[in-house]
Amino acid sequence: MSIPSFGVGTFRLQGQVVIDSVRNALDVGYRAIDTAQIYENEADVGQAIAQSGVARDDLFITTKIWVPNTGRDKLVPSLKDSLAKLRTDYVDLTLIHWPAPSNGVSIDECMTALAEARVQGLTRQIGISNFPIAQTRAAIAAVGREAIATNQIELSPYLQNATLTAFLKEQGIHVTSYMTLAYGRVLNDPVIREIADRHNATPAQVTLAWALQLGYSVIPSSTKRDNLASNLLARDLRLTDADMAQIATLERNGREVSPEGLAAAWD
Template sequence: MHIPSFGLGTFRLQGQVVIDSVRNGLDVGYRHIDTAQIYGNEAEVGQALAESGVPRGELFVTTKVWTEALAAGKLIPSLKESLRKLRLEQLDLALIHWPSPGDAVPVAEYMGELALAREQGLTKLIGVSNFTVRHMEEAIAAVGAAAIATNQVEIHPFLQNHKVVDFARRHGIHLTAYMPLAYGKVMHDPVIARIAERHVATPAQIALAWSLQQGYAVIPSSTRRTNLEANLGARRITLNDEELAAIATLERGERIANPEGIAPAWD
């Protein structure tokens, strides 16, 4: 089983907004839907999935376990609650959303619980999110690299996350790029704009095509049906070596997701 390369993110989308986004996304062809316990929208995502008429076998649904549920005895009940809200019998992918703040809960403890959740049939795949090299090393020691389906991390042209990417690739760990459009900042970059003009494409499509060519899965979000549909067009774009080299120069360590008190010491 593999993670679909193109998904729909739901971060910061609430209520009817997220219902409409998921409904429109499914309607235009998305089948990979990404949510999280802390987003507070699992029930609405579940409603949209249930009302869509899309067969369960065609869907790939990811949720992420919040930091407060990492301790033994809490993680599995939290995933059962996520399943209830999502109206699903089994997740396709369950991720640890962030390493335990301050490493209050050892990586081995919650990765072991996550592996147990998979053994119990609550999820088909397990993985991690926002893991540094050190946290990935500890996760590998706990469950083995082969068990880690992905590390979902912030990656876009302005934060290319080379140390994490290089380590993950060396150990055969797939990467999912969240915030692949740098929260809209790629739309205003002149380098990306020039490449987009050459391809008769949008800057968003170019940024997404760049991520896809690195082998990452992408999970952009949008509340507009036209943008949801347009983003899928990135799959038809192939950037040449010169264009890839130009985007490589945009790296500037510009991290967007860095919540105080939760974020680890980044690589």
Template sequence: MTVPAFGLGTFRLKGQVVIDSVKNALDLGYRVIDTAQIYDNEADVGQAITESGVARDELYITSKIWVSHFAKDALIPSLKDSLKKLRTNHLDLTLIHWPSPNNEVPVAEFMGALLEAKRQGLTKEIGVSNFTIALMKEAIAAVGAENIATNQIELHPYLQNRKVVEFAQSHGIHITSYMTLAYGEVLKDPVIVEIAERHNATAAQVTLAWAMQLGYSVIPSSTKRANLESNLKAQTLKLSDDDMAQIAALDRGHRLTNPSSVAPQWDK
């Protein structure tokens, strides 16, 4: 199983806002939904999916285990709790959301527990998020690269994370880009705006297409149906080599997500 290229993110969306976003997305044809325990919206996402009437076997649902549930006797029970909230008997992909703060729970312990969850059929695939090269090496040592479906990382034109990408891809680990639009910052970038005008597209479509053309998965979120519909069109937008080179040149190491409580020592 490969991680789908395009899906819906739900970070920072709760209550009726996330219910409406997910239901609109599913109505428009989205079939990939990304959530997390710490988002505190799994029950809302589960409600939206149920009310949408879309069959479970048409969907690809991802959630992420929070750091307080990493101990081997806590991880699987927390995943089962997520399944109840999401109203499903399995996830398609379960990720370790952030590294364990101060290595309180060793990588081998939580990756081993996550692999056991896969063996029990609670999740079809497992992976990591916000992992550096050093942490990926530990995860590979623990469960094998073949059992790590993706590393979900902050990745956008202003933070292209090339060292992490290169290491992951060299070991067959897929990259999922989150915050691909950099909280909207790149949508005002003159280079991206000009490329969008040439293609009669939006800046968001160009940025999402850029990431997918590099082989990454993207999970943009939106509360507006029109934007959800517009983002879908990124899947058919083809950028030229020159377009791709212009966006490649925008990298400036501009990191937006760096929570002091869980962030590792990032690769430079």
């Protein structure tokens, strides 16, 4: 199985806002949806899917296990609760949301529990999120690298994560990029805007196309139907080698997300 290259994210969206976002996304052509236990919107996402009329077999649903639920006695029950909220018998991908080195649960324990969830048919694929190299190595030691479908990490033109992404490529672990637009900060970047003007594209399309051309999956979110539809057009935008080289110069280690106690030491 593979990870879709383009999906819709739901971080920070709840209630009718996320219901409308997911419904609009599905209506304009998205088929992959990313959520998480800590987003507290799985039930809303489930409602939006149910109301959309899109067949379950046509969807790729991802959720993530929150820190208190990563232990061997809690992970499977928590995932079953997520499935009930999402109104589905299984998800396509389940990730450990953060390595959380101070929570008392080892990488071996949480990954073994996650693998058991797959054996039980609760999830088709398993993976990790926000795992630096050392924690990714531990996950590989626990379940084997072939079992890890992706590492979902923060990536943007301002945070290109060259060391980690090179390691993941070497290991054959797919990269999923979140926060690709850096909370919208890259949309006003002069370099991104110049490239967008050359291609008669939007800055968002350029940024998403950059990530796609590097081989990453992307999961941008929006509350606006027009933006959701516009973002999808990034799949058809081909940046030149010169464009990609320009964007490469924007690296500034501009990390947006690094919660204390959840993040391990970044590479």
